[in-house]
Amino acid sequence: xxxxxxxxxxxxxxxxxxxxxxxxxxxxxxxxxxxxxxxxxxxxxxxxxxxxxxxxxxxxxxxxxxxxxxxxxxxxxxxxxxxxxxxxxxxxxxxxxxxxxxxxxxxxxxxxxxxxxxxxxxxxxxxxxxxxxxxxxxxxxxxxxxxxxxxxxxxxxxxxxxxxxxxxxxxxxxxxxxxxxxxxxxxxxxxxxxxxxxxxxxxxxxxxxxxxxxxxxxxxxxxxxxxxxxxxxxxxxxxxxxxxxxxxxxxxxxxxxxxxxxxxxxxxxxxxxxxxxxxxxxxxxxxxxxxxxxxxxxxxxxxxxxxxxxxxxxxxxxxxxxxxxxxxxxxxxxxxxxxxxxxxxxxxxxxxxxx
Numbered sequence: 001x002x003x004x005x006x007x008x009x010x011x012x013x014x015x016x017x018x019x020x021x022x023x024x025x026x027x028x029x030x031x032x033x034x035x036x037x038x039x040x041x042x043x044x045x046x047x048x049x050x051x052x053x054x055x056x057x058x059x060x061x062x063x064x065x066x067x068x069x070x071x072x073x074x075x076x077x078x079x080x081x082x083x084x085x086x087x088x089x090x091x092x093x094x095x096x097x098x099x100x101x102x103x104x105x106x107x108x109x110x111x112x113x114x115x116x117x118x119x120x121x122x123x124x125x126x127x128x129x130x131x132x133x134x135x136x137x138x139x140x141x142x143x144x145x146x147x148x149x150x151x152x153x154x155x156x157x158x159x160x161x162x163x164x165x166x167x168x169x170x171x172x173x174x175x176x177x178x179x180x181x182x183x184x185x186x187x188x189x190x191x192x193x194x195x196x197x198x199x200x201x202x203x204x205x206x207x208x209x210x211x212x213x214x215x216x217x218x219x220x221x222x223x224x225x226x227x228x229x230x231x232x233x234x235x236x237x238x239x240x241x242x243x244x245x246x247x248x249x250x251x252x253x254x255x256x257x258x259x260x261x262x263x264x265x266x267x268x269x270x271x272x273x274x275x276x277x278x279x280x281x282x283x284x285x286x287x288x289x290x291x292x293x294x295x296x297x298x299x300x301x302x303x304x305x306x307x308x309x310x311x312x313x314x315x316x317x318x319x320x321x322x323x324x325x326x327x328x329x330x331x332x333x334x335x336x337x338x339x340x341x342x343x344x345x346x347x348x349x350x351x352x353x354x355x
Contacts, residue, residue, distance in 0.1 A: 052170060
């Protein structure tokens with residue numbers, strides 16, 4: 001008997017995206033013009049980069065609230081380094097290294113000091129927001145090297161460079177999560193950290209890795225933002241970027257409870273958020289309505305995620321008792337065991353050194 005093929009989990013969010021795009025196109029013919037699509041893609045790349053990093057963190061059951069201010073920190077340091085004589089590619093590299101260091105700091109404090117990710121990253125949010133203002137007296141810094149504009153304004157065969165960079169990062173991350181032991185371990189840590197530790201997974205290394213990736217992605221956001229403006233702003237990233245990055249990942253199917261989600265889903269979530277935001281601008285909806293709409297989207301996404309988890313748990317208990325011929329007891333939130341995660345369902349977790 002042939003196996004029944006299951007539709008990819010991302011089909012749901014893809015269908016919603018198509019529906020939203022169709023509605024926006026009917027409300028405004030300008031929505032589907034080439035110029036507006038390019039604006040949509042460019043405006044969505046920074047949030048999409050943040051969503052990629054946020055996905056790794058959420059998969060381990062954490063959260064990164066520092067990505068917004070990390071954009072300001074990395075972008076300002078890139079602009080300052082060019083004023084001091086660095087060329088355009090060296091400035092971008094400096095921004096990525098600084099973002100990496102911020103991520104490593106978050107991961108180290110969370111793992112070794114045993115503080116909650118919310119507290120640690122919220123504190124880093126304040127620190128990263130203050131440093132560029134202290135260095136410049138809260139003044140903007142003009143980019144000295146005109147070639148730096150390549151990162152945010154350049155294009156290759158008509159495709160914007162930020163979109164190409166996003167595609168490259170996403171492809172690498174998909175391979176990491178799907179095809180490498182590290183990816184399996186990241187899912188396992190989010191599914192059950194204690195079981196992963198007993199299986200030989202180095203929990204500390206995975207926590208450091210995911211926050212470092214989030215920091216690098218925020219660094220890319222800082223480079224693109226500064227490159228597009230050709231000015232380093234100490235308050236860059238203080239808007240809705242951080243808020244939207246979490247929304248993108250959650251709406252794309254990444255669980256806030258850890259262990260469930262994909263890069264493709266997070267990307268589709270980021271595109272959906274960008275589409276809603278851009279569409280509301282094109283239609284002429286006031287900007288202060290946008291956080292309300294995105295907030296509703298987050299609430300629906302989290303509610304659906306929680307409902308899916310409850311359904312999975314209930315089905316598992318029913319199947320267990322149906323095989324044994326017993327009547328399943330009623331389940332409650334307090335008695336419900338943690339659901340099986342996709343990372344551990346395919347087999348035992350590969351072990352690695354715990355040094």
